[in-house]
Amino acid sequence: MEMxxxxxxxxxxxxxxxxxxxxxYPGGSALHIYDAIFRNKAVKHILVRHEQAATHAADGFAxxxxxxxxxxxxxxxxxxxxxxxxxxxxxDSIPMVVISGQVPSEKxxxxxxxxxxxxxxxxxxxxHSFLVKDAAEIPEIVKKAFYIAETxxxxxVVIDVPKDVTSPAETxxxxxxxKVKIRSYFPAEKGHSGQIKKAVQLLxxxxxxxxxxxxGVVLGxxxxxxxxxxxxLNYPVTNTLMGLGAFPGTDKQFLGMLGMHGTFEANTAMxxxxxxxxxxxxxxxxxxxxxxxxCPGAKIIHIDIDPASISKTxxxxxxxxxxxxSVLSEMLELLAQSKESPDEQAxxxxxxxIEDWRGRHGLYTKNRFEETGQIKPQEVIQALHEVTGGDAxxxxxxxxxxxxxxQYYHFNRPRQWVNSGGLGTMGFGLPAAMGAQFAERDQQVxxxxxxxxxxxxxxxxxxxxxxxxxxxxxxLNNQALGMVRQWQDLHYDGRYSESLYExxxxxxxxxxxxxxxxxxxxxxxxxxxxxxxxxxxxxxRVVFMDIYVDQSEHVYPMQVAPxxxxxxxxxxKTERT
Amino acid sequence: xxxxxxxxxxxxxxxxxxxxxxxxVGLFSQRGxxxxxxxxxxxxxxxxxxxxxxxxxxxxxxxxxxxxxNKLIDVVKLVDLTEGSHIERELMLVxxxxxxxxxxxxxxxxxxxxxxxxxxxxxVYTIQIVGASDKLDAFVQAVSDAQILEVVRSGVSGIxxxxxxxxx
Ligand SMILES: Cc1ncc(C[n+]2csc(CCOP(=O)(O)OP(=O)(O)O)c2C)c(N)n1
Ligand SMILES: [Mg+2]
Numbered sequence: 001m002e003m004x005x006x007x008x009x010x011x012x013x014x015x016x017x018x019x020x021x022x023x024x025y026p027g028g029s030a031l032h033i034y035d036a037i038f039r040n041k042a043v044k045h046i047l048v049r050h051e052q053a054a055t056h057a058a059d060g061f062a063x064x065x066x067x068x069x070x071x072x073x074x075x076x077x078x079x080x081x082x083x084x085x086x087x088x089x090x091x092d093s094i095p096m097v098v099i100s101g102q103v104p105s106e107k108x109x110x111x112x113x114x115x116x117x118x119x120x121x122x123x124x125x126x127x128h129s130f131l132v133k134d135a136a137e138i139p140e141i142v143k144k145a146f147y148i149a150e151t152x153x154x155x156x157v158v159i160d161v162p163k164d165v166t167s168p169a170e171t172x173x174x175x176x177x178x179k180v181k182i183r184s185y186f187p188a189e190k191g192h193s194g195q196i197k198k199a200v201q202l203l204x205x206x207x208x209x210x211x212x213x214x215x216g217v218v219l220g221x222x223x224x225x226x227x228x229x230x231x232x233l234n235y236p237v238t239n240t241l242m243g244l245g246a247f248p249g250t251d252k253q254f255l256g257m258l259g260m261h262g263t264f265e266a267n268t269a270m271x272x273x274x275x276x277x278x279x280x281x282x283x284x285x286x287x288x289x290x291x292x293x294x295c296p297g298a299k300i301i302h303i304d305i306d307p308a309s310i311s312k313t314x315x316x317x318x319x320x321x322x323x324x325x326s327v328l329s330e331m332l333e334l335l336a337q338s339k340e341s342p343d344e345q346a347x348x349x350x351x352x353x354i355e356d357w358r359g360r361h362g363l364y365t366k367n368r369f370e371e372t373g374q375i376k377p378q379e380v381i382q383a384l385h386e387v388t389g390g391d392a393x394x395x396x397x398x399x400x401x402x403x404x405x406x407q408y409y410h411f412n413r414p415r416q417w418v419n420s421g422g423l424g425t426m427g428f429g430l431p432a433a434m435g436a437q438f439a440e441r442d443q444q445v446x447x448x449x450x451x452x453x454x455x456x457x458x459x460x461x462x463x464x465x466x467x468x469x470x471x472x473x474x475x476l477n478n479q480a481l482g483m484v485r486q487w488q489d490l491h492y493d494g495r496y497s498e499s500l501y502e503x504x505x506x507x508x509x510x511x512x513x514x515x516x517x518x519x520x521x522x523x524x525x526x527x528x529x530x531x532x533x534x535x536x537x538x539x540x541r542v543v544f545m546d547i548y549v550d551q552s553e554h555v556y557p558m559q560v561a562p563x564x565x566x567x568x569x570x571x572x573k574t575e576r577t
Numbered sequence: 578x579x580x581x582x583x584x585x586x587x588x589x590x591x592x593x594x595x596x597x598x599x600x601x602v603g604l605f606s607q608r609g610x611x612x613x614x615x616x617x618x619x620x621x622x623x624x625x626x627x628x629x630x631x632x633x634x635x636x637x638x639x640x641x642x643x644x645x646x647n648k649l650i651d652v653v654k655l656v657d658l659t660e661g662s663h664i665e666r667e668l669m670l671v672x673x674x675x676x677x678x679x680x681x682x683x684x685x686x687x688x689x690x691x692x693x694x695x696x697x698x699x700x701v702y703t704i705q706i707v708g709a710s711d712k713l714d715a716f717v718q719a720v721s722d723a724q725i726l727e728v729v730r731s732g733v734s735g736i737x738x739x740x741x742x743x744x745x
Binding site: 119120123124127128129131148182183184185306307308311312 | 591592595596599600603607640641644645647648650651652653654745
């Protein structure tokens with residue numbers, strides 16, 4: 001058997017696991033590992049400029065490929081810098097393996113230089129973690145880490161590796177395990193057949209059905225089954241922020257996103273539904289509005305791979321624990337065999353009602369934003385959709401620009417939309433775009449951002465230079481922490497406490513130049529399209545579009561809170577449902 | 578959700594490994610739930626620990642907690658003993674100042690509660706009592722005339738009645 005040091009075993013295990021990229025940043029406790037990386041030819045290390053960006057890049061890679069993203073950081077500050085990105089991945093159930101260097105075993109607990117209890121600090125935001133005690137365990141721990149991260153409800157796994165364990169001084173027989181078994185871990189696969197039968201029966205009896213599908217459909221690669229089911233039944237579909245793309249955004253059966261900034265038709269249809277089929281969605285508080293007022297007349301079927309997600313905030317009438325792909329396939333089979341079909345008249349009336357809502361206040365039937373002469377953020381996203389043919393992989397940061405992108409860039413395929421939904425992490429967009437670009441070298445990758453968010457990981461422009469990542473950055477520059485400002489308008493009588501920068505923004509064009517990129521400033525509506533075209537014509541460059549948009553714009557619809565139901569919304573600054 | 582609160586005894590088997598206990602306890606502290614009693618020791622299989630804890634919560638809270646405990650990779654099996662008939666035991670050691678007439682009275686109390694005096698000095702009794710938690714509470718109440726110097730309780734451990742077992 002081959003004899004390898006701990007550090008070499010770690011990197012070889014990654015190679016044998018099929019890992020192509022590791023996003024990381026070196027430091028003292030990780031140096032043996034970095035030496036092993038230097039000597040390994042298969043695993044490519046990507047040097048970011050901040051460990052937070054390493055985790056977001058790995059996360060972006062994971063969201064686009066479905067495979068675990070891999071991160072390597074040193075102990076202490078390297079590990080703590082990674083925490084925000086681990087929490088981001090955890091909240092959105094993204095598979096990730098984070099390897100952190102640790103001080104030598106015998107120094108743990110002595111407040112050694114750059115010692116942080118990484119297993120302790122990360123505990124509430126990981127699916128699982130390992131502290132390596134013995135180099136011989138490394139291959140098995142790596143195998144287990146990937147298995148745990150990628151199966152069931154995915155999530156981040158931390159492997160904390162004390163420096164002595166990776167020492168080149170000692171070697172061990174190396175073999176990468178072919179299989180793992182963990183006696184306490186059996187991710188759900190097939191759903192309960194009896195429950196699935198009941199669900200199909202209830203679906204067939206529905207008169208006002210809505211399919212509410214979430215990020216689980218993307219993560220569980222069940223977009224095909226979702227589409228088939230929706231087509232077969234001709235039921236309306238709404239997606240959560242995390243589920244966008246799982247059902248085509250341009251489809252007639254699609255009601256748009258639901259929730260806080262969901263469409264009028266999606267939220268209103270949910271409110272009046274008699275049967276809701278929730279698939280891989282978790283009834284997040286940004287979706288349900290006040291739980292006590294949530295969809296009063298609806299019977300709820302809830303399919304999720306995580307039993308703890310079911311009946312957590314909203315009681316399910318028919319809970320089904322299983323992989324969404326497997327459960328939907330079984331439902332499709334039952335439907336194919338069934339002689340019954342939904343009540344045609346009821347469904348026609350329901351669609352009539354929905355079309356009426358859509359016609360009255362639909363987001364896309366007319367421009368929901370008023371003309372002020374300034375560039376509107378919504379029309380930037382519409383233009384972006386046009387110029388990219390609706391085909392780009394879009395990452396976003398967090399704020400108004402994120403919601404406008406979710407509303408106006410009609411995602412037609414899963415894994416096309418990459419955003420931090422659960423944690424809402426500003427700074428996510430650019431590094432996630434880098435990860436996405438590594439995953440899909442030939443695709444156009446775009447990061448939609450705000451002048452606030454972009455400054456939280458702007459150092460990554462340098463990483464883009466080093467690895468020739470031609471991502472396009474569309475900055476909706478409203479010269480404000482727009483989403484904060486919006487809330488201050490709505491709830492604090494326009495007292496803009498610390499949401500304005502007072503003329504302190506950098507000159508982004510010059511900044512781009514300094515990094516070796518291209519910056520284009522747009523202030524005139526008339527130039528918007530042509531400048532965007534100019535941007536996307538520069539295939540192999542990073543281009544930063546600094547687009548000055550109307551600062552006063554709010555994101556609408558916006559559900560009324562607190563104490564509102566799904567259907568209670570502001571539709572503009574003056575209209576309320 | 579303002580549901581009725583009740584006391585639960587949750588018993589689980591987990592990997593006898595560092596970090597496992599902190600993950601279990603972390604689930605409670607993260608949600609602001611209190612663990613009333615906690616008791617952990619290895620089982621006949623040294624790779625497994627049996628952990629028993631009592632907590633107070635609503636039906637909904639307890640369901641969430643048990644689902645999340647089950648999700649922990651280190652937790653192998655779990656049972657909410659309060660859902661079926663079960664045996665609940667706790668061990669208590671009490672040090673009581675016992676002089677003069679009180680000496681006899683305390684002794685009588687210990688007998689009534691089927692406890693044992695496991696250590697004696699001229700002024701102090703150390704008493705051991707085993708039973709369900711409310712019996713231990715009752716004993717402490719009963720000897721409250723004497724001066725209680727120290728109370729140590731093991732926390733509840735429990736087991737289901739009949740054929741039901743919690744094992745691999
Ligand atoms: C790391 C982090 N800090 C603070 C927040 C709170 N927050 C949410 S949106 C927002 C404003 C974002 O401003 P910008 O990036 O310019 O986007 P805009 O809303 O203006 O489009 C803030 C501060 C957050 N989500 N993340
Ligand atoms: Mg802004």
